[in-house]
Amino acid sequence: MIKLGVIGAGRFGTNILNTFSQLEREGLCELSAICDSERQVLEAQVKRYNARGYLDYRQMLETEKEINAVAVSTPDHLHREPALYAAGLGKHVMVEKPLDVTVGGCREIIEACREKNVLLQVDFHKRYDPFHLSVRQDVMEGRIGRIGYGHAYMEDKIVVPRDWFRGWAHMSSPVWFLGIHFLDLIRWILQSDAKTVYARGRKSLLRDLGIDTYDWVSTTVEFENGAAVSFDMSWILPEGFESIVNQGFKLVGENGIIECDSQDRGTRVSYGKEGVMTRNPVFINERIDRSGRIKYSGYGIESIADFVYNLVYLEKGGSLAGLSGGITALGEDGLESTRMAAAVHRSLESGKAETPER
Ligand SMILES: NC(=O)c1ccc[n+]([C@@H]2O[C@H](COP(=O)([O-])OP(=O)(O)OC[C@H]3O[C@@H](n4cnc5c(N)ncnc54)[C@H](O)[C@@H]3O)[C@@H](O)[C@H]2O)c1
Known part of the structure; x- marks a missing residue:
């Protein structure tokens, strides 16, 4: 039986917990334990998901020896240590994006997983959006x-x-927190790695609020196959914007153009004093199933469920090699997107075009 631990049970960790407990009800896995370093968060999640709770992931993994896979959903800059620790004990690992905020950290995690022959998956859910x-x-x-x-x-x-x-x-930054989704997606669609990046950005609005990070970053990435794609990444849209996130892309080729609005999927609502809001129901959708429970669906769920499906595949004798080349973002994909994002930050500092670190 697949026994799962979740490290980091905050806002997005909740989505992971919803997915794992839904798959537990379907008999595919067991949600064994939850770790969060904040006592209040931990106590609430342990009660909600009826799992054992730990403030320290080392203690969780030393105590719950039967756990064979973990999901890491700590803040962006805190993925490396729990991922390395779990891999060192031979656990399969799924890490929230970005795999790590350093190229060296990504390589360490990949190496630790390779040494123990365990799965390393990165949650890049834009790959699972049907559009x-x-x-x-x-x-x-x-x-x-x-x-x-x-x-x-x-x-x-x-x-x-x-x-x-x-x-x-x-x-973090709008590159690590947001842009990396699209850096991975476009790389995956183009099937080509980045060759050079050139970026511009500004620290102003957030810095004035005491948060020392970029408001926005705009970058051009030249891929090995010659395509040049620009990326706008920002987290300063006004509170009155129609949705929490604005997202999309277009690609132009020698025989056509494709445009995709990944935010506005055609539903516009307005009630009371609220302005017009748009929804993206294919991200995370909730409905009540026959047993009266919430049933979650959408690409934000599928991407996490894919980790469990991959574990089932491995448990039935499948090989790690059999998972490469498909929809799953593996450690190497996490590394490539971090190489791009790290080069973007270097370019912001140097003011010049930069080559992703080897
Ligand atoms: N896939 C997505 O679309 C998506 C969306 C949002 C966030 N994320 C990613 O998920 C990760 C977590 O983001 P979030 O929104 O849940 O943030 P959050 O701040 O709500 O939650 C992070 C949790 O980790 C806990 N934590 C910190 N250090 C810890 C440690 N050493 N051990 C155990 N727990 C620890 C914190 O107490 C907190 O509860 C980030 O990397 C973020 O980029 C992904």
Whole structure:
């Protein structure tokens, strides 16, 4: 039986816990234990999910020896240590994006997992969005021809760095927290790694609020296959914007153009004094099932469920090699997106084009 531990049970950890406990009800796994270093968070989640709780992941993994896989959902800059520790004990690991905020950290995690022959997966859920999958299919089949250029954007409302992650937003950036999703997605669609990046950004609005990080970063990435794609990454959209996130992309090839609005999927609502809001129900959707429980679906769930499906596949004798080349973002994919994001930050500092670190 697959026995799971979750390290970091905050806002997104809750989504992981919802997914794992849903799959537990389906008999695919068991949610054994939860770790969060904040007592209040831990106590609430332990009660809600009926699992054993630990303030320290080392203690959790030393005590709960039967746990064979963990999900790491600590803040962006705190993935490395728990991931290394779990891998060192031979546990399969899923890490929230970014795999790590350093290229060296990613390599260490990959190496630790390779040494123990365990799965290392990164939660890049944009790959599972059905709209994105259809774009990828078109590109893979050559319908729009050789891609020349494109543009992608991911932008959050200012409440995200200012209110949600006030404690650690200064250790992250709109590149690490948001942009990395699209850096991975476009790389995956193009099937090509980054060659050079050139970035511009500004620290102003958030710095004035006491949060020392970039408001926005705009970068151009030249890929090995010659395509040039620009990325706008920001987390200062006004509170009145129609959704918590704005996101999408376009790609232009020698035989066509594809545009994808990844935020506005066609539903517009307005009630009371609220302005018009748009929804993205294919991200995380809730409905009540026959037993009266909430049933979660959508690409934000599927991407996490894919970790459990991969564990089932391995348990039945599948090989790690059999997982490469598919939809799953493996350690190497996490490394490639971090190479891009780290080069973006270097370019912001140097003011010059930079090459991703080898
Ligand atoms: N896939 C996505 O779309 C998505 C969306 C949001 C966040 N995330 C990622 O998920 C991760 C967590 O983000 P969040 O929104 O849940 O943040 P959060 O601040 O709500 O939760 C992080 C939790 O980790 C706990 N924590 C910190 N250090 C710990 C440690 N050493 N051991 C155990 N617990 C520890 C904190 O107490 C907190 O409860 C980030 O890397 C973020 O980028 C992914």
